[in-house]
Amino acid sequence: MAPLILGVFQYFFPNGMSGQSWRHPDNRAVDYLDLDHWLRLARQFEDAKLDFLFLADSYGYPTIDGAIPDVALRDAMNLPGADPSIIVSALAAATTHLGFAVTAATAFEPPVANARRFSTLDHFTRGRIGWNVVTGSSQVAASALFGIPVTPHDERYDMADDYLDLSLKLWEGVWDDDAVRADKAAGVYVEPAGVHPIRHDGPYYRAEGIHMVEPSPQRTPVLFQAGSSGRGREFAARNAECVFLQGTTRAAIAAAVRDVRERAAGYGRDPGSIKFLVGMTVLTAPTRAQARAKADEMHAMSSPEGAAAVYAGNTGINLLALDQDRPLSQIQASGEQGQSNIDRFREAGAAGAPAPLVRDILEEIRRRGLRGGLIVGDPTEVADQIQSFVDETGVDGFLIEPHLTPGTYDDFIGLVLPVLRERGLARTEYAGATLRESLFGVGHAHLPADHPGAVHRAARQALADLAVPVGSRAMMTRSGASRGGAGSAAP
Ligand SMILES: Cc1cc2nc3c(=O)[nH]c(=O)nc-3n(C[C@H](O)[C@H](O)[C@H](O)COP(=O)(O)O)c2cc1C
Numbered sequence: 294m295a296p297l298i299l300g301v302f303q304y305f306f307p308n309g310m311s312g313q314s315w316r317h318p319d320n321r322a323v324d325y326l327d328l329d330h331w332l333r334l335a336r337q338f339e340d341a342k343l344d345f346l347f348l349a350d351s352y353g354y355p356t357i358d359g360a361i362p363d364v365a366l367r368d369a370m371n372l373p374g375a376d377p378s379i380i381v382s383a384l385a386a387a388t389t390h391l392g393f394a395v396t397a398a399t400a401f402e403p404p405v406a407n408a409r410r411f412s413t414l415d416h417f418t419r420g421r422i423g424w425n426v427v428t429g430s431s432q433v434a435a436s437a438l439f440g441i442p443v444t445p446h447d448e449r450y451d452m453a454d455d456y457l458d459l460s461l462k463l464w465e466g467v468w469d470d471d472a473v474r475a476d477k478a479a480g481v482y483v484e485p486a487g488v489h490p491i492r493h494d495g496p497y498y499r500a501e502g503i504h505m506v507e508p509s510p511q512r513t514p515v516l517f518q519a520g521s522s523g524r525g526r527e528f529a530a531r532n533a534e535c536v537f538l539q540g541t542t543r544a545a546i547a548a549a550v551r552d553v554r555e556r557a558a559g560y561g562r563d564p565g566s567i568k569f570l571v572g573m574t575v576l577t578a579p580t581r582a583q584a585r586a587k588a589d590e591m592h593a594m595s596s597p598e599g600a601a602a603v604y605a606g607n608t609g610i611n612l613l614a615l616d617q618d619r620p621l622s623q624i625q626a627s628g629e630q631g632q633s634n635i636d637r638f639r640e641a642g643a644a645g646a647p648a649p650l651v652r653d654i655l656e657e658i659r660r661r662g663l664r665g666g667l668i669v670g671d672p673t674e675v676a677d678q679i680q681s682f683v684d685e686t687g688v689d690g691f692l693i694e695p696h697l698t699p700g701t702y703d704d705f706i707g708l709v710l711p712v713l714r715e716r717g718l719a720r721t722e723y724a725g726a727t728l729r730e731s732l733f734g735v736g737h738a739h740l741p742a743d744h745p746g747a748v749h750r751a752a753r754q755a756l757a758d759l760a761v762p763v764g765s766r767a768m769m770t771r772s773g774a775s776r777g778g779a780g781s782a783a784p
Pocket residue numbers: 348349350351396398425427428429430431446519520521522523524525526537538539571572607630631632633634664692
């Protein structure tokens with residue numbers, strides 16, 4: 294088994310997943326607005342040779358019937374929060390190899406502005422940036438904040454496809470690799486023949502002109518994706534290089550891995566080219582009893598009200614308003630907010646067991662948060678569970694989630710990583726200069742040729758080969774055609 298991909302899950306909020314972990318005296322998550330807090334973490338994760346720091350983000354926050362539940366304010370659930378992308382350059386300056394993945398939702402900010410931000414981050418991280426593409430959780434609150442109606446669930450992904458098409462055209466289709474000469478003696482900073490204006494007439498987005506940022510080390514940030522609904526998986530199969538999966542059972546996660554790989558083949562992509570990661574909270578200690586005590590402590594720091602608030606923020610469903618002794622099927626959940634965390638409880642339990650009752654779902658969210666992954670045990674037990682989890686699901690790695698920051702990571706790095714390394718399941722050195730090379734191998738700094746985004750690179754190269762003078766060149770137009778695989782027609 295190859296070394297696992299090990300990312301670190303962090304929120305840019307004072308409280309982790311759910312519950313009241315922020316109250317713990319050792320939890321420094323409350324220092325989320327302190328740069329030194331993050332510099333310490335980034336250096337710790339790089340020293341441990343972890344792959345990347347993932348910074349979750351959302352413009353939304355929990356609401357129930359349009360109001361923020363008091364428990365969400367008291368216990369800082371997904372609020373207050375700040376913009377995680379702002380801190381990445383500072384962390385990149387303090388590290389050399391650690392990657393950074395940042396969420397940016399496609400439902401709110403214009404694609405051109407988002408494309409510029411990620412190109413800028415790719416420059417300042419020297420190619421160590423990834424974009425977690427989501428349509429955005431807590432849609433009701435976020436849409437209200439932006440003064441726009443909530444776009445239906447699946448249409449949000451249709452928009453996200455067009456959003457990404459335009460982004461890829463800007464990153465891959467405008468600048469030749471050698472367009473920037475910066476030749477002071479010759480008086481040429483940019484070689485005009487090396488810049489190819491684009492026009493995008495998509496079903497949702499229009500653009501005409503050039504991407505302002507000169508080519509960055511990866512051009513396209515590594516494309517992560519989260520959202521495991523059917524439409525979310527289709528989006529992932531077409532666009533994602535790394536997929537964050539959520540599911541309650543190993544069987545459900547294994548099925549999702551197979552499903553996305555099959556769908557990717559339909560886009561002419563190599564199904565094996567996509568990596569799958571699962572969010573996992575690891576509670577460990579030198580002895581099993583001590584590890585169990587940490588789990589009991591975490592569980593004690595949560596409440597049904599808190600769990601209900603977090604669940605409502607993600608799905609739009611108020612579990613406390615439902616019949617606790619009946620399953621979720623008692624309501625017609627619209628799923629307009631988020632479907633992953635509805636689907637996972639609609640599934641019948643393992644081996645045909647009946648679907649969980651609402652009280653069980655509430656308890657599950659209270660105990661394991663939204664992501665659902667929890668491993669408790671001494672270092673050897675944890676390594677065994679990680680190994681069997683990978684064997685059974687086919688995932689390529691994990692996002693290590695916090696109960697306590699930095700405590701949960703201190704334990705994982707100090708106790709579990711050495712065991713994983715002994716088994717060849719954790720890297721001992723970084724490889725490659727960019728995040729994409731770190732995840733996919735040296736020499737793979739750019740989008741693979743079978744990714745839909747590569748069609749723009751090919752089109753630009755075709756134009757460059759034609760050496761068509763700037764003045765006489767029609768705008769490079771293409772829209773909506775990339776529903777097919779990399780082979781779809783260039784302009
Ligand atoms: C590991 C992981 C990380 C996620 N990070 C974010 C995030 O940062 N911001 C966000 O809005 N949604 C994030 N999501 C997704 C949402 O939680 C939610 O499930 C999703 O938006 C709903 O998509 P779906 O309806 O396609 O299932 C994440 C999901 C997973 C599994």
